[in-house]
Each structure stands twice: as C-alpha cells, then as structure tokens.
Amino acid sequence: MCGFIGIIRPTGEVFPELCDGLIAIQHRGQDAAGISTFDRRFHLKRGSGLVRDVFVQEDTALLTGSIGIGHVRYPTVGGGGVENAQPFIINHPYGIALAHNGNLTNYHELCETLRQRDRRLINSTCDAEIILNVLADELSMKGGVPFNVDVLFDAIKGSLQRLKGAYSVVGIVAGEGMFAFRDPFGIKPILMAERVEKDGSAYCFASESVVPDLLDFHKVTNIQPGEAVFVALDGTVTKRKVIANEHHPCLFEWVYFARPDSFLDKVSVYKTRQRLGEKLAEVWKETGLHADVVIPIPESATTAAAAMARALNLRYREAFVKNRYIGRTFIMPNDKVRRTSIRAKLNPIQIEFEGKDVLLVDDSIVRGNTSKQIIQLARASGARKVYFASYSPPLRHPCVYGIDMSTRNEFIAKGRDDKEIAAEIGADAVVYQPLENLEDGTREGNADLRKFCNACFTGKYPTGDVTPEMLAAIEGDRLAIREVTGSKA
Numbered sequence: 296m297c298g299f300i301g302i303i304r305p306t307g308e309v310f311p312e313l314c315d316g317l318i319a320i321q322h323r324g325q326d327a328a329g330i331s332t333f334d335r336r337f338h339l340k341r342g343s344g345l346v347r348d349v350f351v352q353e354d355t356a357l358l359t360g361s362i363g364i365g366h367v368r369y370p371t372v373g374g375g376g377v378e379n380a381q382p383f384i385i386n387h388p389y390g391i392a393l394a395h396n397g398n399l400t401n402y403h404e405l406c407e408t409l410r411q412r413d414r415r416l417i418n419s420t421c422d423a424e425i426i427l428n429v430l431a432d433e434l435s436m437k438g439g440v441p442f443n444v445d446v447l448f449d450a451i452k453g454s455l456q457r458l459k460g461a462y463s464v465v466g467i468v469a470g471e472g473m474f475a476f477r478d479p480f481g482i483k484p485i486l487m488a489e490r491v492e493k494d495g496s497a498y499c500f501a502s503e504s505v506v507p508d509l510l511d512f513h514k515v516t517n518i519q520p521g522e523a524v525f526v527a528l529d530g531t532v533t534k535r536k537v538i539a540n541e542h543h544p545c546l547f548e549w550v551y552f553a554r555p556d557s558f559l560d561k562v563s564v565y566k567t568r569q570r571l572g573e574k575l576a577e578v579w580k581e582t583g584l585h586a587d588v589v590i591p592i593p594e595s596a597t598t599a600a601a602a603m604a605r606a607l608n609l610r611y612r613e614a615f616v617k618n619r620y621i622g623r624t625f626i627m628p629n630d631k632v633r634r635t636s637i638r639a640k641l642n643p644i645q646i647e648f649e650g651k652d653v654l655l656v657d658d659s660i661v662r663g664n665t666s667k668q669i670i671q672l673a674r675a676s677g678a679r680k681v682y683f684a685s686y687s688p689p690l691r692h693p694c695v696y697g698i699d700m701s702t703r704n705e706f707i708a709k710g711r712d713d714k715e716i717a718a719e720i721g722a723d724a725v726v727y728q729p730l731e732n733l734e735d736g737t738r739e740g741n742a743d744l745r746k747f748c749n750a751c752f753t754g755k756y757p758t759g760d761v762t763p764e765m766l767a768a769i770e771g772d773r774l775a776i777r778e779v780t781g782s783k784a
Contacts, residue, residue, distance in 0.1 A: 298323030298502040301364040301465035303473040305495035310358040313365040324369035327380035331392040332363035341380035366394040379421040390469030393427040397462030398697035452537035461696035472527040479540035481520030488512035503557040543757040562740030570736040572602030586654035593617040600656035614647035649677035663707030683722040692754040
C-alpha cells in the first residue's frame with residue numbers, strides 16, 4: 296500500500312504542492328518518498344525515510360516545472376530501499392515518469408517476459424518499474440508514431456490486459472501531459488480534481504481526497520475501474536473506459552489505511568467507521584458480557600469506538616496516549632520493528648483502567664502481537680477484565696494486492712476460533728465484526744458499490760488468477776525480504 300499525487304498546472308511550480316500533498320498521505324507509506332517534475336527534461340529525487348527527511352528547501356531549484364508526480368512508499372513484496380522508491384523514469388518512447396499504488400500478481404512472469412523477449416533491463420524489484428516497462432513496450436509496438444491520445448489509450452488498454460493484480464497509476468509523458476489509470480477491478484483508489492487558476496485549470500490526481508482538499512482543488516471525481524484519463528499541457532481532459540469490469544474496491548481502505556477525513560469512491564471514511572462502531576455495538580449486546588468503559592486503540596479505531604460507546608450508553612475514554620512521533624506500526628517494514636515500537640508508541644492512563652471491565656476496540660487483529668502487548672498494558676494498569684473487539688472480521692488470508700499484512704501461517708485467526716484467539720492474546724473475550732456488517736456499513740455511503748475486495752477475510756480473490764502456487768511464491772518473497780532485514784516473522 297502506497298500513496299501518490301500528480302499535479303499539472305497551466306503555469307507555476309508544482310514542487311511545493313507535491314510536498315504538501317505527500318505529507319498529507321504520509322500515513323500510506325513511511326519507507327521512502329520521491330518526486331519527479333518536468334520542464335524541458337525530467338527532474339527526479341528519491342530517498343529513504345519520511346517526506347520531510349527526503350526533501351529540503353534547496354530542492355525547489357532542482358525539481359522545477361508545472362507538471363509533476365510524487366510518491367510515498369510502503370514496501371510489500373518488492374522490499375524497501377532507495378532502488379525501489381518511486382517514481383521511475385524511462386526515456387523511450389517519448390519519455391515517461393510513473394508512480395503507482397498496488398501490487399502485481401504476475402510480477403515474476405512479466406519480469407521474465409520483459410527481460411527475455413523484449414530485452415528490457417529491470418533494475419529494481421518494484422512493481423512500478425514493471426508497469427512502466429509494459430506501458431513503454433505497448434507504446435513501442437505502435438511503430439514510433441507521433442504521440443496522440445488514441446495511441447496512449449490503446450497502449451494503456453494493452454497494458455491492462457497484461458497486468459494482473461491491483462494498481463492505480465499516475466504518470467507524465469514528456470512534453471505532452473499527465474495520464475492516470477485504474478486496474479479493471481478498481482481495487483486501489485484513485486481520484487482526480489480540478490482547480491481554476493488565472494491561466495486555466497489545474498488538475499490533481501491522488502490516492503485519497505484529503506490531498507485535493509488540502510491543496511484547494513475541487514470537482515473531485517473518482518477514476519472508474521479500467522478507466523484512463525489524459526490531461527494535455529493545454530488543459531484538455533480526455534477520459535476513456537478502456538476495459539470494462541465490475542468494481543471491487545478494497546474494504547481495508549475504509550477499515551484502516553485511509554485518513555478519516557478522506558472520501559473513497561464517494562464514501563466517507565469517517566462516517567463508515569461510525570457505522571461500523573454502531574454495528575459492532577449490536578454484536579457486543581448479543582454476547583451478554585459487561586463492560587464499564589470503551590477504550591480505542593489509537594488512532595484508526597477512535598471513530599468506531601466512540602460510536603460504539605454511544606450506542607451502548609457506556610463511558611468512552613481515550614486512555615492510551617499515543618506518541619505521535621512514532622509511525623504506524625502496521626506498516627513498519629518488519630515485525631521486529633513493530634514489536635519494539637508499540638511500547639514506545641502507547642502509554643496507558645492508569646486511572647481509566649483500575650478496577651474496571653474494559654472493552655478495547657481496534658480496527659483489526661492481524662498477527663496478534665500488538666493486541667497482546669496492549670492487553671498486557673491494560674492488565675498492568677489494573678483492569679479487572681479486558682475484552683477486545685475488532686470492527687473488521689477475522690483476517691485469515693494474505694493480501695496479494697499490496698498490503699503486507701501477513702503470510703498464510705502468521706494470521707492469529709488462522710485455524711483458531713474466537714475463544715482460542717482470546718486465549719492467545721490474553722483477552723477475556725474477543726468480539727469480531729461480521730463481514731456482512733462491514734460490507735453493509737461501507738455500502739451505505741454509496742449504493743453503487745455492489746461488490747468489494749474482501750479476500751483477506753474470505754480467501755476469494757476478485758482477479759481470479761490467484762493460485763496456491765502464486766500464494767506460495769509471494770510468501771517466499773516476503774519471508775526472504777524479512778530474513779534480509781532481520782525480521783522474525
């Protein structure tokens with residue numbers, strides 16, 4: 296899971312706004328950041344770390360131009376490091392810069408084809424470089440004709456037929472304009488927005504709506520599954536549905552990844568989490584258990600926990616103080632870092648736990664390491680009973696579409712029932728949100744969303760190409776990366 300932004304303006308520099316936009320979606324990736332702009336040539340800077348660490352004031356003179364793209368990286372199969380940071384640039388044909396969010400399920404197959412058949416050097420282990428080379432290959436098949444929108448859209452269509460998995464993409468064609476497209480199932484989010492300026496309209500592409508909100512862009516529209524968009528340097532916008540398929544947006548975006556002030560596919564993340572908290576309250580009532588107070592695990596669970604407490608007429612207390620200078624533990628690069636950072640990240644307010652039956656609410660339970668440590672903190676602070684509620688269903692299957700949430704045997708819910716999970720993490724009871732509630736709570740924001748990608752809960756992968764052999768290969772890649780980085784899965 297990563298985040299990106301693209302801005303094209305009639306005049307003026309885009310670098311300052313690209314930095315601001317990337318900071319707004321820093322939560323989507325903390326491993327590396329990069330920006331590429333174009334005036335008479337491409338300019339590029341990439342580096343490891345947070346946006347504020349990678350870019351400095353002096354980069355204003357380097358990253359010049361009125362068109363540019365930026366990216367924050369969260370490593371999955373490809374691993375971390377500057378060599379895998381985005382954007383990527385290729386000089387033929389036309390000159391293209393590209394960034395993406397997602398994961399290709401046929402990465403190895405495409406990589407081998409590009410190397411053996413097309414004689415293309417793949418210099419990283421990042422999916423974005425594969426997407427860029429596939430697109431370049433499709434454009435090259437047109438025989439070196441002058442650039443035009445039809446040629447680009449035909450090449451994007453050919454690329455979508457070859458690329459398997461989940462991805463949303465933004466890119467620049469040198470001297471021509473900016474393009475964007477979304478995978479045929481629309482699993483990964485992408486939107487565009489417009490801002491009227493003195494010399495014409497500026498356009499922004501981004502992973503979440505918080506970016507155009509912050510940068511004062513309006514008229515937000517979502518790019519549809521299998522749709523491509525091109526904005527020419529003169530501001531002309533062309534859209535085309537190059538491949539038709541049914542929409543399956545990723546449910547975990549609303550559960551965890553997106554900021555609460557974002558809209559994804561017209562659905563408010565904040566309102567969705569409120570609805571999920573209310574639905575989880577009904578599930579809790581059926582247990583017959585008693586709680587004195589509802590306490591969220593900050594920060595993604597605060598909205599749902601508050602709604603749950605109101606529905607149950609229970610006290611709501613934010614009894615864990617979060618150190619805001621520690622990153623999101625779920626997307627830290629390895630399990631060792633996650634385990635050592637959680638205690639530094641959260642500190643309990645003891646008086647809110649002493650002698651109470653506490654109901655802890657989190658967005659999900661993945662490996663269970665974080666949940667176990669938090670429950671230990673609650674007990675050490677004097678809690679009489681500790682219950683743990685997740686406003687998403689049990690996670691039992693690996694995501695192959697860009698979330699490194701676990702390999703098959705790491706999920707704490709794999710092969711365990713609720714009582715066994717509770718015993719494993721040290722809770723008096725565990726309560727999960729039913730999948731039907733999660734889907735209904737999200738769909739209430741947009742009735743047009745009939746289906747979702749729920750593969751991490753059900754094992755049913757919407758792209759239809761995920762085999763046991765593929766899962767084993769992806770798992771092998773992830774375990775190999777963790778061995779290199781010193782993680783203990």
